Amino acid sequence: MFASAKQSFVLQIIKPFIKITLINKMKLSNFIAIKRVFLLFILFASTNIFSKQADSTNYRWIPSLIGRLNFSQIAFSNWTKGGENSITWSLNGDFNLKYKNDILTFKTKFKSIYGRTKLDGGNFRTNENEIYLDQVLSYHANWKVDPFFSNSIQTQITTGFDYKSELPQKVSDFFDPAVITQSLGFTYDKLKTIQTRLGVALQHTTANKYRKYTDDTKTTSKEEAYKFETGFESVTNAKIKIDDNIVAESNLRLFTRFEEIDVWDVRWDNKMVAKVNSWFHVTLTYNFIFKKSESPTAQMKESWQMGITYNFI
Secondary structure, three states, X not given: OHXXXXXXXXXXXXXXXXXXXXXXXXXXXXXXXXXXXXXXXHHHHHHHHHHHHOOOOOOEEEEEEEEEEEEEEEOOXXXXXXXXXXXXXXXXXXXXXXXXXXXXXXXXXXXXXXXXXXXXXXXXXXXXXXXXXXXXXXXXXXXXXXXXXXXXEEEEOOOEEEOOOOOOEEEEEEOEOEEEEEEEEEEEOOOOXXXXXXXXXXXXXXXXXXXXXXXXXXXXXXXXXXXXXXXXXXXXEEEEEEEOOEXXXXXXXXXXXXXXXXXXEEEEEEEEEEEOOOOEEEEEEEEEEEOOXXXXXXXXXXXXXXXXXXXXX
Protein backbone atom coordinates (compact mmCIF):
# COMPACT_ATOMS: atom_id res chain seq x y z
CA MET A 1 0.00 0.00 0.00
CA PHE A 2 2.85 2.28 0.84
CA ALA A 3 4.40 1.70 -2.60
CA SER A 4 1.15 2.37 -4.40
CA ALA A 5 0.59 5.50 -2.35
CA LYS A 6 4.10 6.64 -3.15
CA GLN A 7 3.55 6.05 -6.85
CA SER A 8 0.27 7.94 -6.68
CA PHE A 9 1.97 10.83 -4.89
CA VAL A 10 4.79 10.98 -7.45
CA LEU A 11 2.27 10.80 -10.29
CA GLN A 12 0.33 13.71 -8.83
CA ILE A 13 3.55 15.73 -8.67
CA ILE A 14 4.81 15.04 -12.20
CA LYS A 15 1.38 14.98 -13.91
CA PRO A 16 1.31 18.76 -14.46
CA PHE A 17 4.81 18.65 -15.92
CA ILE A 18 3.79 15.80 -18.26
CA LYS A 19 0.74 17.76 -19.31
CA ILE A 20 2.80 20.91 -19.95
CA THR A 21 5.37 18.89 -21.92
CA LEU A 22 2.66 17.28 -24.07
CA ILE A 23 1.06 20.66 -24.70
CA ASN A 24 4.42 22.14 -25.65
CA LYS A 25 5.11 19.24 -27.99
CA MET A 26 1.71 19.71 -29.59
CA LYS A 27 2.35 23.43 -29.94
CA LEU A 28 5.79 22.76 -31.35
CA SER A 29 4.46 20.23 -33.85
CA ASN A 30 1.68 22.61 -34.86
CA PHE A 31 4.19 25.42 -35.22
CA ILE A 32 6.43 23.23 -37.35
CA ALA A 33 3.46 22.20 -39.49
CA ILE A 34 2.34 25.81 -39.90
CA LYS A 35 5.90 26.83 -40.70
CA ARG A 36 6.14 24.13 -43.36
CA VAL A 37 2.85 25.23 -44.91
CA PHE A 38 4.01 28.85 -44.85
CA LEU A 39 7.31 27.98 -46.50
CA LEU A 40 5.50 25.97 -49.15
CA PHE A 41 3.19 28.93 -49.76
CA ILE A 42 6.16 31.33 -50.09
CA LEU A 43 7.89 28.92 -52.46
CA PHE A 44 4.75 28.56 -54.60
CA ALA A 45 4.08 32.29 -54.63
CA SER A 46 7.66 33.18 -55.55
CA THR A 47 7.66 30.54 -58.28
CA ASN A 48 4.42 31.94 -59.65
CA ILE A 49 5.73 35.49 -59.57
CA PHE A 50 8.96 34.62 -61.34
CA SER A 51 7.10 32.55 -63.91
CA LYS A 52 4.92 35.59 -64.70
CA GLN A 53 7.98 37.77 -65.05
CA ALA A 54 9.56 35.29 -67.45
CA ASP A 55 6.34 35.11 -69.48
CA SER A 56 5.95 36.66 -72.92
CA THR A 57 5.05 40.29 -73.53
CA ASN A 58 1.31 39.60 -73.37
CA TYR A 59 -0.86 42.11 -71.50
CA ARG A 60 1.91 44.71 -71.48
CA TRP A 61 2.38 48.03 -73.23
CA ILE A 62 5.87 48.02 -74.77
CA PRO A 63 7.07 51.49 -75.84
CA SER A 64 10.32 52.56 -77.49
CA LEU A 65 11.55 56.02 -78.44
CA ILE A 66 14.80 56.66 -80.33
CA GLY A 67 16.18 60.03 -81.37
CA ARG A 68 18.93 60.54 -83.95
CA LEU A 69 20.86 63.61 -85.06
CA ASN A 70 22.62 62.93 -88.38
CA PHE A 71 25.05 65.11 -90.26
CA SER A 72 27.46 65.08 -93.19
CA GLN A 73 29.89 67.71 -94.42
CA ILE A 74 32.45 68.34 -97.14
CA ALA A 75 34.73 71.37 -97.42
CA PHE A 76 37.33 72.46 -99.99
CA SER A 77 40.16 74.94 -99.83
CA ASN A 78 42.24 75.70 -102.92
CA TRP A 79 41.04 72.39 -104.39
CA THR A 80 41.97 72.51 -108.08
CA LYS A 81 39.86 69.52 -109.07
CA GLY A 82 36.62 71.34 -108.31
CA GLY A 83 33.75 70.76 -105.94
CA GLU A 84 31.37 72.63 -103.68
CA ASN A 85 31.30 72.96 -99.93
CA SER A 86 28.22 71.41 -98.40
CA ILE A 87 26.74 70.59 -95.04
CA THR A 88 23.63 68.53 -94.29
CA TRP A 89 21.87 67.70 -91.04
CA SER A 90 18.69 65.88 -90.11
CA LEU A 91 16.80 65.16 -86.90
CA ASN A 92 14.93 61.83 -86.67
CA GLY A 93 12.45 60.50 -84.15
CA ASP A 94 11.11 56.91 -84.07
CA PHE A 95 8.40 55.95 -81.60
CA ASN A 96 6.88 52.47 -81.37
CA LEU A 97 4.18 51.15 -79.07
CA LYS A 98 2.89 47.58 -78.92
CA TYR A 99 0.23 45.81 -76.88
CA LYS A 100 -0.71 42.15 -77.17
CA ASN A 101 -3.09 39.79 -75.40
CA ASP A 102 -4.66 36.45 -76.24
CA ILE A 103 -7.19 38.04 -78.60
CA LEU A 104 -5.76 41.23 -80.09
CA THR A 105 -2.50 42.90 -81.09
CA PHE A 106 -2.20 46.68 -81.34
CA LYS A 107 0.84 48.37 -82.91
CA THR A 108 1.63 52.05 -83.33
CA LYS A 109 4.57 53.41 -85.32
CA PHE A 110 5.34 57.11 -85.42
CA LYS A 111 8.23 58.49 -87.49
CA SER A 112 9.32 62.06 -88.00
CA ILE A 113 12.26 63.57 -89.83
CA TYR A 114 13.33 67.13 -90.50
CA GLY A 115 16.55 68.12 -92.22
CA ARG A 116 18.28 70.91 -94.10
CA THR A 117 21.23 71.22 -96.46
CA LYS A 118 23.47 74.03 -97.60
CA LEU A 119 25.55 74.16 -100.77
CA ASP A 120 28.59 76.43 -100.98
CA GLY A 121 27.52 80.05 -100.36
CA GLY A 122 23.79 79.44 -100.70
CA ASN A 123 21.13 79.42 -98.02
CA PHE A 124 19.95 76.39 -96.13
CA ARG A 125 17.25 74.38 -97.94
CA THR A 126 14.79 71.95 -96.47
CA ASN A 127 15.40 68.44 -97.80
CA GLU A 128 13.62 66.33 -95.14
CA ASN A 129 10.18 67.24 -93.83
CA GLU A 130 7.77 64.46 -92.91
CA ILE A 131 5.54 62.91 -90.27
CA TYR A 132 4.22 59.37 -90.64
CA LEU A 133 1.84 57.56 -88.27
CA ASP A 134 0.80 53.93 -88.78
CA GLN A 135 -1.56 52.04 -86.45
CA VAL A 136 -2.64 48.40 -86.85
CA LEU A 137 -5.18 46.42 -84.82
CA SER A 138 -5.26 42.69 -85.59
CA TYR A 139 -7.40 39.82 -84.28
CA HIS A 140 -5.89 36.44 -83.42
CA ALA A 141 -8.08 34.12 -85.48
CA ASN A 142 -5.75 31.09 -85.22
CA TRP A 143 -5.45 31.08 -89.02
CA LYS A 144 -2.37 31.44 -91.16
CA VAL A 145 -3.31 35.12 -91.48
CA ASP A 146 -5.15 37.41 -89.06
CA PRO A 147 -7.86 39.98 -89.84
CA PHE A 148 -6.71 43.57 -89.28
CA PHE A 149 -7.77 47.20 -89.40
CA SER A 150 -5.19 49.93 -89.96
CA ASN A 151 -5.05 53.70 -90.01
CA SER A 152 -2.15 55.79 -91.33
CA ILE A 153 -1.44 59.51 -91.66
CA GLN A 154 1.28 61.13 -93.72
CA THR A 155 2.00 64.86 -93.77
CA GLN A 156 4.68 67.53 -93.30
CA ILE A 157 6.13 68.97 -90.11
CA THR A 158 6.35 72.51 -91.43
CA THR A 159 6.41 74.52 -94.67
CA GLY A 160 7.84 72.75 -97.71
CA PHE A 161 9.42 74.48 -100.71
CA ASP A 162 10.08 73.85 -104.39
CA TYR A 163 13.60 75.07 -105.23
CA LYS A 164 13.46 74.61 -109.01
CA SER A 165 12.92 78.30 -109.67
CA GLU A 166 15.19 81.15 -108.58
CA LEU A 167 12.89 82.06 -105.71
CA PRO A 168 11.70 79.11 -103.57
CA GLN A 169 7.98 78.47 -103.90
CA LYS A 170 5.89 77.20 -100.99
CA VAL A 171 4.20 73.93 -101.90
CA SER A 172 3.09 72.40 -98.58
CA ASP A 173 2.64 72.93 -94.86
CA PHE A 174 1.58 71.01 -91.78
CA PHE A 175 -1.48 68.91 -92.70
CA ASP A 176 -1.64 70.73 -96.00
CA PRO A 177 -1.84 68.37 -97.73
CA ALA A 178 -2.27 65.23 -95.62
CA VAL A 179 -2.94 61.67 -96.76
CA ILE A 180 -5.08 59.52 -94.45
CA THR A 181 -5.61 55.84 -95.25
CA GLN A 182 -7.80 53.21 -93.60
CA SER A 183 -7.44 49.57 -94.61
CA LEU A 184 -9.26 46.35 -93.75
CA GLY A 185 -7.91 42.94 -94.69
CA PHE A 186 -5.51 40.23 -93.58
CA THR A 187 -2.02 40.36 -92.10
CA TYR A 188 0.78 37.85 -91.61
CA ASP A 189 3.03 38.66 -88.63
CA LYS A 190 4.18 35.27 -87.35
CA LEU A 191 7.83 36.12 -87.98
CA LYS A 192 9.91 38.58 -85.99
CA THR A 193 11.85 39.81 -89.01
CA ILE A 194 9.03 40.50 -91.48
CA GLN A 195 5.35 41.44 -91.36
CA THR A 196 3.04 42.04 -94.30
CA ARG A 197 -0.60 42.96 -94.81
CA LEU A 198 -3.04 43.41 -97.70
CA GLY A 199 -6.47 44.99 -97.55
CA VAL A 200 -9.19 47.06 -99.14
CA ALA A 201 -8.33 50.70 -98.52
CA LEU A 202 -9.98 54.10 -98.30
CA GLN A 203 -7.57 56.95 -99.01
CA HIS A 204 -8.40 60.54 -98.10
CA THR A 205 -6.28 63.45 -99.27
CA THR A 206 -7.10 66.75 -97.61
CA ALA A 207 -5.61 70.21 -98.14
CA ASN A 208 -6.22 73.82 -97.30
CA LYS A 209 -4.07 76.19 -99.34
CA TYR A 210 -1.93 73.81 -101.39
CA ARG A 211 -4.47 71.82 -103.44
CA LYS A 212 -2.29 70.37 -106.17
CA TYR A 213 -2.98 66.77 -105.10
CA THR A 214 -6.65 67.24 -104.18
CA ASP A 215 -7.87 69.22 -107.19
CA ASP A 216 -10.03 67.38 -109.71
CA THR A 217 -8.77 68.35 -113.15
CA LYS A 218 -12.18 67.52 -114.64
CA THR A 219 -13.74 70.50 -112.87
CA THR A 220 -12.36 73.88 -113.91
CA SER A 221 -14.66 76.14 -111.89
CA LYS A 222 -13.03 75.43 -108.53
CA GLU A 223 -10.13 73.74 -106.79
CA GLU A 224 -11.22 70.90 -104.53
CA ALA A 225 -9.68 70.65 -101.04
CA TYR A 226 -10.58 66.99 -100.55
CA LYS A 227 -10.02 63.86 -102.60
CA PHE A 228 -11.42 60.40 -101.85
CA GLU A 229 -10.09 57.19 -103.42
CA THR A 230 -10.73 53.47 -102.93
CA GLY A 231 -8.47 50.58 -103.81
CA PHE A 232 -6.02 48.04 -102.41
CA GLU A 233 -3.17 48.73 -100.02
CA SER A 234 -0.20 46.48 -99.28
CA VAL A 235 2.33 47.21 -96.54
CA THR A 236 5.42 45.11 -95.79
CA ASN A 237 7.89 45.83 -92.99
CA ALA A 238 11.19 44.01 -92.47
CA LYS A 239 13.86 44.40 -89.79
CA ILE A 240 16.97 42.22 -89.94
CA LYS A 241 19.96 42.15 -87.62
CA ILE A 242 22.95 41.74 -89.91
CA ASP A 243 25.54 41.79 -87.17
CA ASP A 244 25.76 42.62 -83.48
CA ASN A 245 25.94 46.33 -84.27
CA ILE A 246 24.25 46.52 -87.70
CA VAL A 247 20.47 46.59 -88.27
CA ALA A 248 18.71 46.95 -91.62
CA GLU A 249 15.08 48.07 -92.03
CA SER A 250 12.89 48.08 -95.13
CA ASN A 251 9.33 49.36 -95.53
CA LEU A 252 7.36 48.91 -98.75
CA ARG A 253 3.91 50.45 -99.30
CA LEU A 254 1.80 49.89 -102.43
CA PHE A 255 -1.56 51.47 -103.27
CA THR A 256 -3.74 51.10 -106.34
CA ARG A 257 -7.14 52.53 -107.20
CA PHE A 258 -10.05 50.43 -108.40
CA GLU A 259 -10.60 52.68 -111.40
CA GLU A 260 -6.90 52.45 -112.37
CA ILE A 261 -5.91 49.01 -111.12
CA ASP A 262 -2.80 48.75 -113.31
CA VAL A 263 -1.16 51.88 -111.81
CA TRP A 264 0.42 51.57 -108.38
CA ASP A 265 1.75 54.18 -106.01
CA VAL A 266 5.04 52.84 -104.65
CA ARG A 267 6.99 53.98 -101.63
CA TRP A 268 10.04 51.97 -100.57
CA ASP A 269 12.09 53.21 -97.61
CA ASN A 270 15.34 51.49 -96.65
CA LYS A 271 17.69 52.20 -93.78
CA MET A 272 20.80 50.53 -92.41
CA VAL A 273 22.24 51.68 -89.09
CA ALA A 274 25.70 50.65 -87.88
CA LYS A 275 26.40 51.49 -84.24
CA VAL A 276 30.00 52.46 -83.52
CA ASN A 277 29.29 52.61 -79.78
CA SER A 278 26.32 53.21 -77.50
CA TRP A 279 25.71 56.76 -78.81
CA PHE A 280 27.47 57.12 -82.19
CA HIS A 281 26.25 55.57 -85.45
CA VAL A 282 26.54 55.61 -89.23
CA THR A 283 23.32 55.56 -91.31
CA LEU A 284 22.76 54.65 -94.95
CA THR A 285 19.31 55.41 -96.40
CA TYR A 286 17.71 54.78 -99.78
CA ASN A 287 14.22 55.97 -100.69
CA PHE A 288 12.26 55.12 -103.83
CA ILE A 289 8.93 56.78 -104.67
CA PHE A 290 6.71 56.40 -107.69
CA LYS A 291 3.47 58.36 -107.61
CA LYS A 292 2.00 59.28 -110.94
CA SER A 293 0.13 62.28 -109.54
CA GLU A 294 3.46 63.77 -108.35
CA SER A 295 5.83 62.81 -111.17
CA PRO A 296 5.67 60.58 -114.27
CA THR A 297 9.11 59.18 -113.40
CA ALA A 298 10.45 57.53 -110.27
CA GLN A 299 11.95 59.61 -107.46
CA MET A 300 15.07 58.32 -105.69
CA LYS A 301 17.15 59.60 -102.79
CA GLU A 302 20.27 58.16 -101.18
CA SER A 303 22.22 59.48 -98.23
CA TRP A 304 25.15 58.41 -96.08
CA GLN A 305 25.43 60.18 -92.73
CA MET A 306 26.87 59.78 -89.27
CA GLY A 307 25.38 61.04 -86.06
CA ILE A 308 24.30 60.68 -82.47
CA THR A 309 21.72 58.22 -81.14
CA TYR A 310 19.82 58.43 -77.88
CA ASN A 311 17.33 55.86 -76.57
CA PHE A 312 14.75 57.77 -74.55
CA ILE A 313 12.72 54.61 -73.81
